Amino acid sequence: MAKQAKNEGVLDRISTLPDHILCHMLCFLPIKDAVRTSVLSPRWRYLFTFMSTLDLYDYRQFRGFTRRDFNDFKNFVDRLLLFPKQQSLVTLELDIPGDMKIPPDLVSSCHVLEELYMEFVKLGSNITEVNIHNLSLKRMTLEFVLVNRDKDYKMVINAPNLEYFKIYDMLADGYRVSSMNSLEHANIKVHQCPEYAIYDVNRERAATNLLQAICNVKCLYLLITHAETLIPMGPEPVFAFHKLVQLKFVNETEAWVGTWILEFLHCVPNLEILHLALDAASEGIKPLAENVPSCVSFHLTEIRISRFVGDEPMFQMISFFLKHATVLETLIIAMKYLTEKEELSITKRLLELPRNSRSCQVITE
Template identity: 35%
Template sequence: MGRRQQPETVGVLDRINNLPDSILSHILSFLPNKEAVRTSILSTRWKYLFASSISILDFEHCLKNLYEEDVNNFMNFVDTLLFNPRERVHLESFWVNDYFVDDEDDYVPLYGWISTALSRGLKNIGINFINEKVPVLPTLLFTSHSLVTLTLFLHIKDDMKIPTNACLPNLKNLCLTNLAFEDGYSILKLISNCHVLEDLTIYDCCFHSISELNIHNLLLRRLILCFEHVCVRDYDYVMAIDAPSLVYFEYTGIVGKGYTLSNMKSLVKAEISISHFHEVHSERSATQLLQGICNVQSLHLAIEAFNETADGEEGLRLLPIPSCLLFHVKEIKISGVDGSKYAFEMISYFLNHAMVLEKLILRMINLLGKDELMRKPRI
């Protein structure tokens, strides 16, 4: 018998490695950062290929509870990614959540990363620190011409400083949380210098050394203000809002000394939730706040202790009926309804005078059982 003939070997075509770098980078961009980085061990060609595919750096609890060796490895990785001379990574987004360090010197590499990313046209950045000491953030963070979204959430006790030349000409979204400003006017100047700003959110921030919190922006469309956990003594100023393009307004928390809301004719929806209503100036200030809301189609009102201070429908009849209630309000939400006579008289007032009302939503306080509530007299 003759020797068995060996099967002919057929070469396997390596289609992946035959692709150009630009296409490979595009493919890698669909992978999570960790998976994209793992491809660097495939070959010399792949060693830095991942760098050009990463457009988002998201450090979720990045250094917390890591051993020192792991922290050093992590920092070396980011340094390689951002400062690699062979591949210049162009980031669109940079998110640092719960960045935890034991020493102020450990902030230094982070500042370098932020500055480098900003210098390369970074569009979106979010920083969440849990340290109590105030980090001196890079000046470029407040003067960048490329930033579109800026989110700052700092769990700090000291005051934060904003550069006097702060200006973000292309910023559209700004969110500030848990911040205390040494010079309150500096952050207000920054807001005014964001000429294309569309969305502004301020959560529990303290503005020191100001007598008036003035928010003036021609293109602002969404404004969310929350002062729910701010000490009353820290809210010792008048608020003025001038936003002719505003379509959504949300206000939560204590009321200040007074309010001036002007040029809000584009407003469509407003959500107002007032607490600490027994503080000095509360009734007058709350009235000023509500008077500035005109032409609104959807209004959500939640006022702490409203039922204790209301005079019922008889008292409401003494006041002129707002034109917005008569001709514009299509949806009303009332929270904290306790089933009292005053509460139902107020509801009756809205139903009788809101001529174009389409939806009324009542959120009851859980004081009455369903059967007991149904036994209440109808108005």
Template identity: 30%
Template structure:
């Protein structure tokens, strides 16, 4: 008996429970290959795989139609034949695949329904076809879903009347057209335990008001840079209303909206704000509107001017990490207010400075932070090698502060 035969005999002697455990450590593709070993192994892997990851199964080069059809038949059998399928996550990506799969809406629809019926907890769909007619209603009413990521470029979001995702904690939308603010509000309202919400490169044309109310939301990312680049006009009349008392991380990258109402941000620890395409006057007005929204207390006794960065810091007393892009430094920071924000004195530990070109005005900004941030541990700077020595020699009030160059 050869060593290979002894090895095969040893594997066949193992109980299914041990084989399930062994197969659970393999990637989807490798585990599936074991189905050709013998009749016993044909569906053995289906009871050991908790993740169906079909993002790279067909590669990114042209695939013969026959191979795609065989792949589709295999996945169909996988979902509908096994009796003991235990599914944690389902991921699929049709990028680079020819039209026979890209345009097969029914196949994607059926796969999603099957995954949802099997109690899947995570769904990650990358679908590069904006003509997708509709997604399964069950996708927005599934009690088992914990993570939902939809990357569907140019798809106009359509939802059932009653969205109910009682266990959804992570929702990421990419490239989707949000043409109705009320529709989006109903989506968020149907996710009572949502903690992580991300809108990336979504299209907001026609949306006059974007409401986000979530008691448990900790991470909010509104990154709409790509949408900005596709616009013919820079007029943006959207009103943002955000009420998230548990929010810790807030990222906003877009045009300046018409108005901001941001309530209950006492727990905010990290903020990344990036505004696009405005002249000097609009810059001051946009920044003022944003910081007023964070304060939820317009002006009071403060003087709102182009010193809005310091004003913003006053709005986030528990801020620990701060990223500042100095590409337009002369527009956002002149004479700082006399009162030092409390986060600089007690909480701010890390500052990242981007686009540091080394002119006098930028050095004044960095010096302000080094002089007033008493608990600073790290200052990261993106700058030219010729100004590293000068930047390193600036006096610092925090003994723990280290300067790191990116």
């Protein structure tokens, strides 16, 4: 009995746990420490390759690396992701400092990569092109923080099987993006630099190309500053979102133009749910806006208005929707910075507006 107790005292209970539990534990470690566990014993040698998330944020510690160092790092990533026992979902996270050169084929050779998160911090003069090519990717997030506009850069994306795409950018000089036919959700936040607020044909083309690439999306969050300048609407729109059923359009830093919003709705003929989160308007709806978008006439069932402060341009917009929406079921209006007396007065006015849809309910909150 004493001998048995002694053996139990040295039993490696952690190593006897199932693989999925050990891999879950490794996910809480930095990638370098997770890889180091491979030397513990044969039992641990390849466990780190089963990790569902690969956090390579330590990449930012590699400042001063030579080209050979970068090649060694890339080869490690390639071997890690292409390891034959790696069958589970892989998530790759990269934090790229602006003074670092990016190996253009860093993720292209991985055939099991399904989720990619890349953050570019203070993108600098070393970066002239961001090139992402991967056919297995299903989710991708690209965030550009503190972009240096002294040096233009271009973005090339070939990920045709994406189901979720998020990009937060200060508007690259150009986008070359393959069509994303499987796209379900897109979150597009594009901020234009103040020096480019005036009409710029290159920025206009870049923004248009980006929207054309995601035109198969079903649910879209869209924030584009100076949208009416970057994406001028005309009688013949250059893109159409035929599959889009849910749209949230946001503006944060500049006044919105009512006519432009209605013209954009002509590009989403089958839209069912519309959410507008807008600040103060610079221009309401012009008389020519009586050309009613087909989605308003036949498909819109829910409209949500955020940040409503009782301004006249938004009253015009709401009145337009109620007048022309034939199948609208719910109009939700969230009021902001209003006293109780102001809310009551505005609610009364809203409820008095004529409605084309008999089943439409106007809800204030």
